[in-house]
Amino acid sequence: MRLLPLFLYLLLIAFHQTILRDATAIATVSIDLAGFVVLAVALYKSEFTSLWFGFLAGVVSVAAVPAEMGWNALVMAALGWTAFHFRGRLNLESIFAKLGLIAGGIFVHNIALIILRGGDGFLIRILSDGLPGALYTTVLAWLFFLVKEKRITFEKIKPLF
Amino acid sequence: MNLISNLSHKNWRTVNLALAAILALGIVFGKTSVAPTLSDALLSTLYYPFHLVKSYVVELSQVNDVNQQLATELTQARLQLAFMGEIQRENARLRNNADFEQPPRFKLLNARVVAVTGNGLPVSATINRGSRDSVQLNWPVINRSGLVGRISSVTPDFAHVQLLTDPRNRVAARIASSREMGIVRHVPGIGMTLASFPNQGNVSLGDTVISSGLGGIYPSGLQVGIVSSIVRPDNLPYAEVELTPSANFRSIEQLFVLIPENQP
Numbered sequence: 064m065r066l067l068p069l070f071l072y073l074l075l076i077a078f079h080q081t082i083l084r085d086a087t088a089i090a091t092v093s094i095d096l097a098g099f100v101v102l103a104v105a106l107y108k109s110e111f112t113s114l115w116f117g118f119l120a121g122v123v124s125v126a127a128v129p130a131e132m133g134w135n136a137l138v139m140a141a142l143g144w145t146a147f148h149f150r151g152r153l154n155l156e157s158i159f160a161k162l163g164l165i166a167g168g169i170f171v172h173n174i175a176l177i178i179l180r181g182g183d184g185f186l187i188r189i190l191s192d193g194l195p196g197a198l199y200t201t202v203l204a205w206l207f208f209l210v211k212e213k214r215i216t217f218e219k220i221k222p223l224f
Numbered sequence: 225m226n227l228i229s230n231l232s233h234k235n236w237r238t239v240n241l242a243l244a245a246i247l248a249l250g251i252v253f254g255k256t257s258v259a260p261t262l263s264d265a266l267l268s269t270l271y272y273p274f275h276l277v278k279s280y281v282v283e284l285s286q287v288n289d290v291n292q293q294l295a296t297e298l299t300q301a302r303l304q305l306a307f308m309g310e311i312q313r314e315n316a317r318l319r320n321n322a323d324f325e326q327p328p329r330f331k332l333l334n335a336r337v338v339a340v341t342g343n344g345l346p347v348s349a350t351i352n353r354g355s356r357d358s359v360q361l362n363w364p365v366i367n368r369s370g371l372v373g374r375i376s377s378v379t380p381d382f383a384h385v386q387l388l389t390d391p392r393n394r395v396a397a398r399i400a401s402s403r404e405m406g407i408v409r410h411v412p413g414i415g416m417t418l419a420s421f422p423n424q425g426n427v428s429l430g431d432t433v434i435s436s437g438l439g440g441i442y443p444s445g446l447q448v449g450i451v452s453s454i455v456r457p458d459n460l461p462y463a464e465v466e467l468t469p470s471a472n473f474r475s476i477e478q479l480f481v482l483i484p485e486n487q488p
Contacts, residue, residue, distance in 0.1 A: 074270060081274035111240060118244050126266035129259035133251030140244045
């Protein structure tokens with residue numbers, strides 16, 4: 064039963080890559096859901112789970128591009144493992160500390176993907192895709208933590224309408 | 225065993241890290257078939273239901289586009305029909321004034337092909353309409369593309385259609401633009417031809433051939449085919465004109481029997 068949520072997260076990543084990614088992209092900037100899920104797992108689960116879930120998420124998220132699969136698995140596994148160790152230095156009560164970890168992690172993942180994919184204009188791509196992508200994903204993470212920590216609830220939203 | 229167990233327990237972090245790194249690098253540098261096989265396996269399992277949903281949504285959006293296009297075409301056709309109605313009324317008035325006989329009008333009876341016969345190319349079709357539906361001998365049969373044939377025999381529930389591909393079938397026809405006449409018949413091994421067409425007759429490639437209304441079976445104006453080849457032999461009175469039939473006889477499914485409007 065402990066594996067079921069992790070399997071559902073992998074399904075969510077596949078769903079995002081297939082349908083949601085294009086639908087939620089703003090110009091060339093898209094949400095790095097796989098990176099976010101790996102970091103979120105690292106925030107709440109064990110070191111072993113963080114490492115291997117990162118590995119699997121890395122494989123699943125680029126399933127359509129076999130050439131990137133191995134490297135992405137390595138980067139995501141390292142990301143999950145590093146985030147797990149980094150969380151010990153964070154005040155996990157603070158939503159901003161978690162958002163900082165998410166933003167930094169996604170930015171690093173985006174840089175790794177840009178290096179992996181090669182091509183010209185490294186700095187331009189970091190500024191046009193990598194950084195905005197990290198910020199966009201951080202906004203999603205902020206909403207996620209607000210809901211998870213019950214700072215946003217249906218009862219609070221209902222009076223607005 | 226105990227020693228190995230203790231060692232792996234103490235170093236489980238290193239073991240896991242090394243294992244993850246080896247697996248990842250194995251996918252990168254391993255046999256060229258590892259990554260594509262893994263990719264295929266994931267795409268056909270985890271991704272498959274979402275691909276299905278996506279293709280369904282894409283298909284729906286395309287259906288919507290086609291629907292809009294059809295709606296536009298329907299509006300254009302209705303507009304054209306309205307103009308045609310006006311022209312028809314004017315034509316009837318003029319015919320009346322000139323004491324011309326009014327041309328016959330027809331209703332459509334929808335029919336489905338239940339069997340075809342013929343060696344390769346069908347020459348006869350059986351439809352699911354018969355004398356119970358008031359179908360009678362020699363009534364013309366068309367489909368969306370043009371003239372298909374005529375009713376050659378009728379039973380209470382079914383009728384046989386002699387197709388234009390039957391060499392015994394003849395259609396009195398004319399070139400739609402020049403109005404010059406000939407007889408359409410199917411010649412085995414050659415295809416549909418416009419026979420008895422004058423060698424010096426006015427015909428060009430791509431001209432539309434329609435029924436002329438002579439002969440008493442097929443009404444005038446039904447599209448029969450398009451001129452695909454013309455040969456004018458020097459010492460013969462008739463040209464050899466070949467046609468591409470308007471109807472595709474290899475894929476006939478839905479047909480319409482033309483019922484004269486004066487039928488009860």
